[in-house]
Amino acid sequence: MTENSIAYCGLLCGLCHPEGDCNCKFENHCSKQSSARGCFQYNCCSSKNLNGCWECTESPCGIDMHTLDNVKIRAFIRCIKEDGLEKFISYIENNMGQGLVYHRHGFTGDYDLETEDAVLELLRHGKIK
Template identity: 35%
Template sequence: MKRELGIARCGLACCLCSENNHCGGCDSGECPGDAWCENRKCSKDKNYGHCYDCDSDCKKGMFGKIKPYGFTLFVKRYGEEELLDCLERNERNGIVYHREGIIGDYDDFDDVEELIRFIKTGKK
């Protein structure tokens, strides 16, 4: 885990991403989603560092997927440090963020509350 990379604007975990060896993140000037990422554009337009800084219960862009929406909701409830602590503990316990491509153990959820419980406990 590269904790110093933290959480992306949309809530995804840059700190655990399999792309973090060559991706500089949302604000690096090298973001691969610069032209199309609706969440990046919106948060920048509103002068937010992250989508979790916004009061809206947004479902646009990446939030059509459970993982970024769930991670953002987790941070809104418990804070970014708690998310990073949970992700770090879960990684030590064998939970994998990206197992095949960009799909991993946090992607196997249909319910956001189940994902949040999994983040907190490390148990399905």
């Protein structure tokens, strides 16, 4: 897994694609398939020449409702911002090795928890206190 595996919003698109890269970064897949306004994170990050929301000084900006409503996305961005991208990737890879699943049922997996702190605890320690 690399930075190219992680979407601008912090989701792990590379886990679902055989090439291991995020289609959003290379084909603007989200913008093509979502509403007429496209993907907020793609549009914002590409206009600011950022690799993801975690690089933005205004993050979390709270402008996009998808990010505001998704605890996992907010926690992933926060983790990358606080711990760095390499550490975030190591958390995900270590947790996968311990049996944690990103997508268990459809798009829902082990990281889909009630609070950001619970997701961060799971990311950083592979368990919830």
